[in-house]
Amino acid sequence: MVEGGRPGVADLLRELLLVRPRARRIGITGPPGAGKSSLVAHLATRLRARGEEVAIVAVDPTSPFTGGALLGDRIRMNDLATDPGIFIRSMATRGSLGGLAATTREVIDLLDAFGFPNIMIETVGVGQTQLEIQAAADTTAVVLVPESGDGIQAMKAGLMEIADVFVVNKSDRVGADRLVREIRQALLLKAGMASHDVPAHHGVDLSRAASGGGDGVANPPPEPPIPPWQIPVLKTSAGRGEGIDEFLEQLVAHHRHLTDSGLLEARREQRARGRIRDVVERSLRRRALHAMETDPRFSRWASEVGAGRETAYGVADRIIRAIFGRVPEGEPETQPEDDAGHRSGGTRSNVDD
Numbered sequence: 001m002v003e004g005g006r007p008g009v010a011d012l013l014r015e016l017l018l019v020r021p022r023a024r025r026i027g028i029t030g031p032p033g034a035g036k037s038s039l040v041a042h043l044a045t046r047l048r049a050r051g052e053e054v055a056i057v058a059v060d061p062t063s064p065f066t067g068g069a070l071l072g073d074r075i076r077m078n079d080l081a082t083d084p085g086i087f088i089r090s091m092a093t094r095g096s097l098g099g100l101a102a103t104t105r106e107v108i109d110l111l112d113a114f115g116f117p118n119i120m121i122e123t124v125g126v127g128q129t130q131l132e133i134q135a136a137a138d139t140t141a142v143v144l145v146p147e148s149g150d151g152i153q154a155m156k157a158g159l160m161e162i163a164d165v166f167v168v169n170k171s172d173r174v175g176a177d178r179l180v181r182e183i184r185q186a187l188l189l190k191a192g193m194a195s196h197d198v199p200a201h202h203g204v205d206l207s208r209a210a211s212g213g214g215d216g217v218a219n220p221p222p223e224p225p226i227p228p229w230q231i232p233v234l235k236t237s238a239g240r241g242e243g244i245d246e247f248l249e250q251l252v253a254h255h256r257h258l259t260d261s262g263l264l265e266a267r268r269e270q271r272a273r274g275r276i277r278d279v280v281e282r283s284l285r286r287r288a289l290h291a292m293e294t295d296p297r298f299s300r301w302a303s304e305v306g307a308g309r310e311t312a313y314g315v316a317d318r319i320i321r322a323i324f325g326r327v328p329e330g331e332p333e334t335q336p337e338d339d340a341g342h343r344s345g346g347t348r349s350n351v352d353d
């Protein structure tokens with residue numbers, strides 16, 4: 001219902017989503033073929049072995065979670081799919097009105113409300129979609145592979161900024177160690193640049209906090225601040241099932257860090273902003289499209305624009321005014337119209353705006 005945007009969904013969501021989010025939301029992102037799905041399958045298996053249920057949302061058209069052998073005999077996706085403690089949902093990256101991000105986030109919220117303690121979100125790490133989806137996760141792991149200069153691409157694509165955990169998968173292939181070094185170097189560089197922005201007194205505070213706690217029986221020192229998260233760079237081979245435990249450990253550790261430091265609340269609030277924006281955008285869009293499609297003057301306006309007697313901007317202004325009663329602030333300025341409904345001047349130059 002949610003994915004299809006069926007009528008009544010808003011009411012349903014209002015009922016269902018008024019619960020405190022509890023799930024660990026883990027985003028796994030990276031280029032196509034990096035082994036994200038394979039890693040997710042491994043992680044899910046590990047979590048199941050601990051008795052934890054797992055929901056998987058795969059927003060990756062290149063390697064859908066369908067039946068068949070994913071990793072030869074090691075893990076069969078079918079085994080996961082028939083486990084009642086695992087819920088797998090593959091979602092297309094395009095199609096639904098208002099974009100994918102909003103719907104995906106709602107699906108994730110639903111899975112959380114349903115009670116899944118772990119939600120894994122697999123996305124292809126490219127472009128805007130990826131960044132939007134990334135905003136839906138608490139913890140983001142970026143998966144790279146040794147071949148094809150992924151390290152540099154990662155930095156270009158802004159993956160450096162979003163990674164809480166780096167994973168170099170396919171470490172059974174050559175070049176894995178080099179890529180690990182490259183990523184560590186890039187992280188150091190980034191940290192070095194960031195430290196220029198830290199005011200001097202921060203260093204003092206930190207060092208005092210670090211040395212405190214020794215003789216504080218009578219006068220206990222204040223709680224030491226949570227040290228910043230150190231982004232780990234891990235090596236895995238989903239093919240051989242290596243490095244998975246460490247990967248899971250770091251994902252769990254990062255989530256604990258978010259909780260302990262209060263960052264989780266901050267990220268949730270950030271996420272809420274995006275959600276509100278999305279819902280407003282979608283509903284305005286729907287309203288606008290409806291207004292256009294049902295306005296009997298629309299086809300006449302269209303033919304005027306087609307014939308060069310009016311601009312799309314002029315018509316848009318009228319439609320927006322029909323919805324809001326006026327053109328909202330921040331919209332391009334409208335110009336007075338004469339009695340015939342044509343602009344009195346400057347119409348053509350608006351086209352280039």
Ligand SMILES: Nc1nc2c(ncn2[C@@H]2O[C@H](COP(=O)(O)OP(=O)(O)O)[C@@H](O)[C@H]2O)c(=O)[nH]1
Pocket residue numbers: 030031032033034035036037038039060062063070071169170171172173236237238239240
């Ligand atoms: N050699 C090797 N191949 C792997 C490894 N992990 C995944 N693969 C293979 O890489 C291909 C893409 O894996 P998949 O998990 O679908 O990647 P995704 O597109 O990132 O989800 C599949 O053929 C996997 O069997 C690995 O660690 N080593």
Ligand SMILES: [Mg+2]
Pocket residue numbers: 036037038060062063064122
């Ligand atoms: Mg995949």
